[in-house]
Amino acid sequence: MRVIEYISKENTKNWLEKLDAKNDVFLPVQDLQEARIGFLDYKEFKKLVQQSKESPEKRYVINHREKTALSPKYIFFPETEKLFDFEYLKDIENPEKVELRLGAAEKTESSGRIILFGLKPCDAEGISRLDRVFGEGDKKDNYYMEKRKNSLLISIGCNTPFPDCFCTLVGGSPFNFENADIGMVEVNDGYAIVKISDDAKDLISENREYFDKDIDKTAIEEEIEKIIKSSAEKIGHTWEDLPREEISKIMDESIGSGIWDQITKKCISCGACTYVCPTCYCFNIRDEQKGLQGQRYRSWDYCMNSYYTLEASGHNPRPDKSLRYRNKVNCKYNYNIKRHGHIYCVGCGRCIEVCPVSMDIREAVKTVIDNRQQASD
Amino acid sequence: MKDENSYLPEIATVKKIIKETPAIVSLQLVIDDEEKRNDFSFEPGQVGQLSVFGFGESTFVINSSPSNKDHLQFSIMKAGVNTTALHNLTEGEKVGLRAPLGNWFPYQKMEGKNIIFIGGGIGLAPLRPLIMYMLENKDKYKDLTLLAAAKTPDDFCFATDIETWEKSKDMKVIMTIDTACDMWGKEVGLCPNVLESMKPSPENTIAITCGPPIMIKYTLEVLLKLGFAEDMIYTTLERRMKCGIGKCGRCNIGDKFVCVDGPVFSLKELNQIPEPFM
Amino acid sequence: MTIENKLKEKIDEIMGDLELLVGYSPSALPLKVNPAFIEKKEETGSLVFNKMCINNLASYIYDLSKSVKGTIGIVLKPCDTRSIIQLASEELIDLKKIKMIVPGCSGVLDYKKIQKHVGGEKIISCKLDGESLAIETISQKHELKAGDFYADKCYWCQVHDNPAHFDEFIENDQKLDIEPREKYADIDAIEGKSIDEIMQYWDEQFSNCIRCYACRNICPLEICRDRCITNLDEPYWQSQRINTEEGKFFQLIRVLHLAGRCTECGECERACPRDIPLSKLMKKSAQITEKLFEYKTGEEPDKKPPFLTFKDVEKNIKEENLS
């Protein structure tokens, strides 16, 4: 990996401070008291720190080592988002007549860009998956694209993968900066910058003072090689390799088999895994009205919900949790490969971590693969 | 139209309401915006999303003739919250409309062939624009047959249309009801059974069916038994939909979304999808 | 002989009478176990029973009792039996169909507490040796005392070696050995705050809610799951928005629907991916039903739950008079 720039940790803070003046910077923040980690608007974070009664260092820290509990998708695809307002207008002179006015969601004229700092490579990958869903096809999703268009992703490689990490299985890597605008690796007491996209050049060129001038690039590069090697050793594998080329076919074949009943037995059909997933994009649309005014909004939805496919007629194509889970895994490891050319799982492991009954998507996929091999033996 | 908001409906006015059956009404709509109204065109089989603001949005097939520029017609069966709100509309009221969405019947590929339409209850709605198109262009198609089924004589949608079609020489019309009742001089029996007894020849014939899921299931079985090839059978499907543009995820059958890849599928296409569509 | 082996022995003995056995099996993840569903006698070897078995397997029993025809054997910690008894007292399940296999319990560890103790750092491995707990996170090794990390319910457990109801009880040589704590201490702590502070406390907690319904779906008593009022279009009881207000409102629906029913197994809080202290809400409701109706959930299968019955004169209710 070729090192382009180097910035010390101390200077990173100043750099972010500077970036935040003109842009909206989001970064991973940990609440030490509650042990929760999440992406937060830097401005919001500073406010929290100010409000905190205890010393801020004790309660909140910027944290880029651990994965955030939620994936950062909500920055572009919020849990609840207004689509538009509507209003019925009554004519006092002529009460029979009711006019209707629709107000498109006002475009937020943000001066700067949205910058996500400290994104894991898998999360950047996740955002690139959402880009395909919302940006491909005849009709685009303006709400997502509007926010995404003006954004930059600053990704930091994972020196330490976790036991539930499996990005390498699904074709990623802890140092994959393909989807990032700026790619960084934590080395010594700072970050080596190994990728800069054209869009992000100004973030560095306008802030040259924070970047070290005299650096021994070869020494750092050697260091990075070592880090990459040790990281690769640590990554947990539950099985040797995922037959990525074939997985779609294997999944297809599994659909009629009873294997899914077995896999799903312990599942409680909740939405925890969906809502923490960086690539799940399903949503619900609802109207709500008070008096003559109302709003149409969308909110996250999850496919393990029995209401998800329930039609008004009472017909439900997926009434059973095993059918729903089958659809969920296939959506990631089959259908979206066909639709968008990629596995819609980036191996972040969040779903495994949050599952209260230890459902493990790796295990599910492995069971399907093993089942097929057994059948052919 | 690059920056067009795909979720923002056009406002349309209800011009006329027709009560089809006790549970089904047809709404004739006119788009308010003149430019959009004049530009509007659709293909038979395409759908639209109708909103009653404050209640929600649901998908219905456009069932007026594609050549009809006066209005767009949708038929709605009362089932949930939004359909009830649509039923409660009066003429002159406003609704939201996002259309046309989805794919359509490949009517060009059907030229020079016999067509048999099999529609049950409100399942006749998706067939109506196609039937009207084909009747308007009768010279391009060979024999047209319609098998219309309903629970009782009162449950036939588009009764006046069926009557007109019956009288015209361009299409053979067979009507059947599920169980016998007085004053009914036509067929009695479930749609698939009647179809089986009709023994239509699969020779150079395309079958198009739509109706409740259970009817589609058995009708497809009968058609295969009669020797129809999978690519000569078409059906339209429904799923719960929200966005209508392939984003919200819920209307998938395998890797296909009913809202963008459908609602019209040939049986061949459906059988290629690993997830069962029934 | 360890309790695990004794349990396996017992299960092997009775497995022939069972159509399905619900138990625990090991998980690949540190500090966790898997719920296991075993149909064949040969598969019982994979069962485990240890201090990581925090899951309440009664969560599955309602659905299983509908789908499985024969007898279902289920491994339950003594406290978990209460959920089964409560379901039976509401006539939601038939006790005759269920064989409660109850090993004595020496306490279970709450992995969330351990996780929080190590500062939210991911745990890579864990080893429990007697009372000493060795935890390795990505950055360091911790030597911890197991006694500090038992599940809340263990600290006021009364039934660990004497469950009131069971079909098979297996004596555990290792007894629960922890300093008991006051059950309602955390409730009192909240109630010590001013009313505005309490409101703010819950608002802060529920600002994290993502409405995933894990709390609802894991609850052994909430059998509504797929028919929940919160998802209905008609009546439109609750907005689908995901925010603090709605999260809190949903939780109050849960509290009210579980009032006089909740057996305080703590599964909702354990299942919550956002670590919202839900069991506090449930404990308060238990405290009130105990006080008002002298009713303890999950103890008497033949006694009617408090909200399904009434008395002409309620001696514990002091009605106020505004006139």
Add this chain to the structure above:
Amino acid sequence: MSETVKNKIEEGSGTGPDSNTDKKSDVKIVAFLCNWCSYAGADAAGTSRLRQPENIRIIRLPCSGRVNPLFIIKAFNQGADGVLVSGCHPNDCHYSEGNFYARRRLEFLKEYLPFIGIDKRRFAYQWVSASEAQKWQNVVINFVKRIEDVQAK
């Protein structure tokens, strides 16, 4: 309502212990009344021109047993400052036992509310029969006053 009509109503209603006639408070109170006793009682209070504060919004239900505690929470959620439930006296229920069930649920809720940060005093349940117009007036006046006190704090 035009000013003159309003004044007339105010003039016509003279009786009852209402000290705060001049001060108009804007607290909003939702009242769930049972159809058989309390609603009739409130109606009787109206027809006998017993003056009542305007802060109350009455919702009529068949029985106090119909009051799902969720109604009350929802009312608070939607911005009510206080919620009042009123039904027949115990043993007088039109459906014989509806209010007995209600009493248990409502008392539970009353005990629970402070735990989620809602002042106990914002909620009350009372038994008012069809003939107790005077009692209804007192209840309403006192409840409104109580809510105003809570609000003022």
